[in-house]
Amino acid sequence: MKAKIKAISYYLPADVLSNDSINNQFPEWSADKISEKTGIYQRHISGKDEFSSDMACNAANKLFEEHSIDKRDIDFILLCTQSPDYFLPTTACILQNKLGIPTSCGALDFNLGCSGFVYGLALAKGLIIAGIAKNIMLITSETYSKFIHPRDKSNRTIFGDAAAATLVSTEGIAEIMDFELGTDGSGAENLIVKNGGMRHPLINGKDKEDQFGNIHNDDKLFMEGSKIFNFTNEAIPRLIKSILKKHSLENSDIDLYVFHQANKFILNHLRKKIGIEENKFYYFLKDCGNTVSSTVPIALYEAIKEKKATGNVLIAGFGVGYSWGSAILKF
Template sequence: MKVKISRISYHLPDRVEGEEELKSDNPDWDMPKIIAKTGIHKRRIASEGETAVDLAYEAANKLFSTNPQREEIDLLILVTQSPDYVLPPSACILQNRLGLSQNCMAFDVNLGCSGFVYALSIAGGLIESGAAHKSLILCADTYSKYIAKTDRTCRPLFSDGAAAVLVEAAAADCVGPFDFGTDGAGYDRLIVKNSGARDVGLARGALEMRGSEVFLFTMRVVPPCINKLLDRAGLTFEDIDLFVFHQASRLVIENLVRTMSLDESKVYTNLESIGNTVSASIPIALKDAEMQKRLKEGDTVMLVGFGVGLSWGATLIKWCAA
């Protein structure tokens, strides 16, 4: 696609939750063992009255502070599974709060860990078709609001946060190809029950994750996805300058590196002090990699998202963000 990622910003809640809080609430937890698997020492937790929409608003405003052409945005995609309401779409709320033009498409994408790759494909397609010219992708979630304090599977992993990504037309192909997939038979491996139109009237459930099954799913689908993407692009592993996986956990990423014999120096992680921010994890990692000088103009970067759905998606980008 002749589109590019031209700018990224992100925003994290002020509250930092470390292992001390987890141990205080759950004295029986073996924190060294948990951290050895997750690789996560700290998470960001939204305050009681703070929503994913609020986090997305702050991330977008940071982006506009360095590129104030908000009136040119004619496509707004919000990737979230923590909307303010079942309806209307939270993207419509953000269009108004951000002061974007009324000549702007705005819609939600209800996806989790693979959501950024999907949104990038949608934005690129709409721009290439001429239906849009400059897109703002917002990825935001507050999974912490769905997680029980005693949930040893989910609480040590998930973090709240938001990313804002500006996508616009480019002179050369800078995004793609893509590879996507879905295994809806595993929909209940990551689920918040009683949270929609089914079983209305029951108290909303907490987030449930069958961690071992999600891990096996990841190891089953991600390596073939990466190989298909490389074949489609006519590239090899050696042609990739940086791999940015969804920041699921240390266990997941280390096993992907081992299974595919990847060069560890080419695999970027930042989950240690941020945690798993769901759809925002890939753009947040890209921004951190840029700030740490891990990316340079023209680098070929592979982005791979996988998780809730169960779904997955991968793409290649040429790095040119300002």
């Protein structure tokens, strides 16, 4: 039995944070400087009372409407989020009720960030191959903006909120081939929200200013940018080499590369280091920023719409954890 991507839709919140708005708050960072460095011109921000389940519902309903999918056919929900509505219950269970999907449906959350979509496809394929489910709705939904300190200008320029819904089934537009997955938890503290869990339950962090004028607080998102870059620089070229070898393919056999849309600087660096032709490398972050686990499905949706997703498409996600994953999609 084969597992295939049948359809993708996504949702962006209504509120927009533009580079001009960031520049107004931080005059030393011009809008042009931000866009030149990151490739991002604006990012969408979830509303004060808008949370991961709300965005996930919007993405799922768009999936049903855009692709004429009957919600009664969904027999499993996989939700990738690091910003769940609650510690418990599972947000995927809340989604089943909100969406009116039959109670015979399985549902679970998994906590993973920028590699989450690739891992989610691996889980979905496993459920199909094992005969456990036939129509799996894989949702990625993050409200990272709620983790970011208002005076952390670096992270505010990069991250946006979004949700994407992908139907994985036994038939569809792209067969999901083999995977390469990896983990290195030694880098956990380089991208972390330290307070709020069981190990550090109290929300009592103190503001600290770094050498670049960013404010950090253990209650908020912390990212050690240089170490994240070094990790990506070392791990991702190896990942791409491994996934190509597993499929007995060369770089030239890949028709399109869709990487996690971290920021344009990192993407350009990886593209050149791996030796990928620019016309085979897909970018989609200008108007939404780094949406964590939703970057790959959003980029895939747009690539499909532009008729650029054909033949062999290599997807790759990497980041928080550290974690990384790649797969080949055959269109």
